[in-house]
Amino acid sequence: MPRVLSFLLLVALLFVTISSEALFCEVFAQKPALAQNGAAPASPVKLTLPMKDGSVRFAAIGDTGTGGKGQQQIADMMIRYWQVFPFEFVLMMGDNMYGGESPKDFVEKFSGVYKPLLDNKVKFYAALGNHDLALQANYEHFNMNGKEYYRFKKGNVAFYALNSTYMDQKQVKWLQEQLALDTSEWKVCFLHHAPYSSAKSHGSDEELRKVVEPIFVRHGVNLVLTGHDHVYERIKPQNGIYYFVSGAAGKLRKGDIKRSSPLTDKAFDTDLHFMLFEVVDDQLYFQTISRTGETIDTGVMARQKAKK
Amino acid sequence: MSVSLAVVLSLLITGAQVSTSDKQTIATFEKRVKEYVKLRNQVKEKLPTKVSKDSTPEQIHAYMTSFEDAVRAARAGAKRGELFVPEVATYIRNVLRDDFKGRDKVELRKTILQAETAGVAVRVNYPYPEQKEFTEMPPTLLLKLPQLPQELRYRFVGTNLLLVDRENNVIVDYMPNALP
Numbered sequence: 218m219p220r221v222l223s224f225l226l227l228v229a230l231l232f233v234t235i236s237s238e239a240l241f242c243e244v245f246a247q248k249p250a251l252a253q254n255g256a257a258p259a260s261p262v263k264l265t266l267p268m269k270d271g272s273v274r275f276a277a278i279g280d281t282g283t284g285g286k287g288q289q290q291i292a293d294m295m296i297r298y299w300q301v302f303p304f305e306f307v308l309m310m311g312d313n314m315y316g317g318e319s320p321k322d323f324v325e326k327f328s329g330v331y332k333p334l335l336d337n338k339v340k341f342y343a344a345l346g347n348h349d350l351a352l353q354a355n356y357e358h359f360n361m362n363g364k365e366y367y368r369f370k371k372g373n374v375a376f377y378a379l380n381s382t383y384m385d386q387k388q389v390k391w392l393q394e395q396l397a398l399d400t401s402e403w404k405v406c407f408l409h410h411a412p413y414s415s416a417k418s419h420g421s422d423e424e425l426r427k428v429v430e431p432i433f434v435r436h437g438v439n440l441v442l443t444g445h446d447h448v449y450e451r452i453k454p455q456n457g458i459y460y461f462v463s464g465a466a467g468k469l470r471k472g473d474i475k476r477s478s479p480l481t482d483k484a485f486d487t488d489l490h491f492m493l494f495e496v497v498d499d500q501l502y503f504q505t506i507s508r509t510g511e512t513i514d515t516g517v518m519a520r521q522k523a524k525k
Numbered sequence: 526m527s528v529s530l531a532v533v534l535s536l537l538i539t540g541a542q543v544s545t546s547d548k549q550t551i552a553t554f555e556k557r558v559k560e561y562v563k564l565r566n567q568v569k570e571k572l573p574t575k576v577s578k579d580s581t582p583e584q585i586h587a588y589m590t591s592f593e594d595a596v597r598a599a600r601a602g603a604k605r606g607e608l609f610v611p612e613v614a615t616y617i618r619n620v621l622r623d624d625f626k627g628r629d630k631v632e633l634r635k636t637i638l639q640a641e642t643a644g645v646a647v648r649v650n651y652p653y654p655e656q657k658e659f660t661e662m663p664p665t666l667l668l669k670l671p672q673l674p675q676e677l678r679y680r681f682v683g684t685n686l687l688l689v690d691r692e693n694n695v696i697v698d699y700m701p702n703a704l705p
Contacts, residue, residue, distance in 0.1 A: 316656045323582035347658045351691045352589055357579035384664035386672055410661055424633060424663040 262297050265504045265515040266495040273372040273496040274302060277407070278466035279310035279444025280346070284325040287489050288467035290508045292330045295491055298506060299334060302493060305371065307331075307339060310444035310463060311346025311381075311409030313359070318350050328358060342369065344378040346409035346444065368395055374496050375401035379408035381425055381443075389428060396436035403496055403520060406433065407442040413455055414462045415478030416446030416486075418470055433458055437523050440501065442492075448473050449485040449505055451514055457521050463505070466491045485513045547616055551671045554613040558688075561608060561697055562676050565690060568595045592693040593652050600695075603650045608688055608698040617670065617686065622705045624666050633663060637704065642682045647701075653680070653687070653694045 266274075276295060281288055295307075314326050328335060335341075335358060343359035345351070354361040361367055365380040366388050377395070380388060396404065411419070412426035422445075433441065434456045444464030452460035466489060474484040488507040495502040505514040543551070572595060574587045609617070625634055640660040645653060653659075660681045670679060673688075677697065680687040686703035687696050 318582075318586070318655050320582035320586050347661055350589075350655055350694065352576065352585050355576040355578060355580045355585055357581060361578070363576075363578040382659055382661045383667070383678060384662075385667045387675070389664070389668075419636075422661070423629070424665050425661075428664040428668070 262301055263512055264301050266502045269497045273374050274304040275306050275494050276304045277308040277442050277463055277492040279464040280312040280447055281467035282314035282326040283467040289330055291466045291489050291491050294510055296333050307341045308407045309343040310407050310442055311344045312348045313343050315348050344407050345380045347382045374403040375399050377406045381408040381410035393432050404438045405440045406438055410445050411443035411462045413452045413460045413480055414446045415450055415475045415480045416448050416473045418473055419446050439521055449490050451483040452480050453482045459518055463492050465489050483514045550612045550616045554671050557608045562674055565596050568599050593695055596693050596695055597650050600650050605649050609700045614700050620669050625705050637681045645682045647682050647685050647699050651696055653689050653696055
């Protein structure tokens with residue numbers, strides 16, 4: 218009997234060693250431990266990200282602020298993935314709070330929902346959506362420094378939060394000037410409305426696109442993350458830029474994707490989801506995960522060559 | 526302003542040549558906007574609560590509600606058309622009419638009119654309800670309308686064009702049937 222146990226242990230060890238090298242591996246979440254409220258079940262989560270030393274790791278969520286069961290379930294799944302992929306921060310693509318912004322709402326729609334992550338020093342960086350009041354920019358946990366549009370940098374990646382509900386001349390000028398000075402290897406913009414989307418409800422925001430896309434192209438923006446449509450969509454690269462619609466981390470519009478859209482590389486509209494990213498030098502790895510923990514999309518994108 | 530931005534903006538504002546009389550109209554509007562901003566900033570200075578870049582929800586809520594109450598009291602008796610005076614309203618209606626001419630704007634108009642802003646009571650010196658969404662202002666249109674200081678925002682509710690304070694959410698003025 219001990220021989221059998223030893224053999225099984227050896228096989229298990231071998232499996233873990235091999236699978237940790239593979240791109241698509243099963244990881245049994247144990248560490249790092251959560252500060253509190255993090256009694257995650259021990260069932261495996263499937264991580265497709267490489268977990269390289271020194272990489273930039275973050276999550277992205279859009280259209281979260283319902284305070285409902287679905288938002289909480291996504292938050293719970295994020296926590297489980299954080300245990301095996303300890304992302305440093307989370308981007309929020311707007312609609313952070315639906316239907317009221319009293320102190321109670323802030324707890325029910327944000328700080329209470331993501332408490333285990335906040336307790337473990339995971340930072341949230343918010344963009345404003347059409348349901349968000351401007352004063353959210355002053356909220357301590359949104360890290361907006363009182364600004365409705367702002368930039369921050371992590372490793373070799375610069376992040377730009379934009380206010381797409383009110384893209385006025387001042388913001389356009391700011392974006393243009395900041396990007397022109399930016400020598401970061403990766404430039405990521407996150408905003409609420411989607412310049413490209415195949416959803417029936419809103420779809421591509423062409424007025425916004427007319428203004429921001431020439432700036433994105435001109436200044437080598439690599440990745441654009443948006444919400445507003447309550448679906449997931451990986452858009453075929455447009456003018457060399459990677460676009461994602463990820464607006465279902467709290468609200469879902471089932472069946473909202475136009476199936477024959479020429480924009481779509483991958484779409485998912487049957488459940489809520491969130492996204493994980495890892496930037497390793499010139500590679501951007503991503504994984505999109507549903508409420509049940511299913512990986513609905515994953516891949517790696519190469520950094521686009523800078524225009525001369 | 527860099528060359529590329531100038532190109533983007535000029536392409537978007539093509540045809541929007543501003544005549545001398547329009548310049549005067551815009552100056553009138555800007556003067557009234559400045560007067561409002563001066564008043565609200567004086568009110569803001571005296572508020573018992575402030576917000577910083579890392580405020581709690583309680584601080585934000587207290588600031589917003591006290592600011593709303595104070596600015597409404599300071600503007601008691603404010604009437605529609607005090608900022609959107611008739612010549613300004615005419616100018617803005619013309620800008621909107623020209624901007625919404627094209628066939629490509631049919632969808633945009635529909636989007637604005639179908640926004641979930643039903644139930645927003647459009648009344649001067651009353652707050653825009655925080656439970657209601659804001660309709661996205663088309664960026665191409667914002668480049669054509671008279672520029673506002675950071676304290677104020679244009680907003681659409683149905684066909685009405687509103688001026689709303691960014692922080693206290695009070696409807697400062699509005700134009701009915703602004704959208705063609």
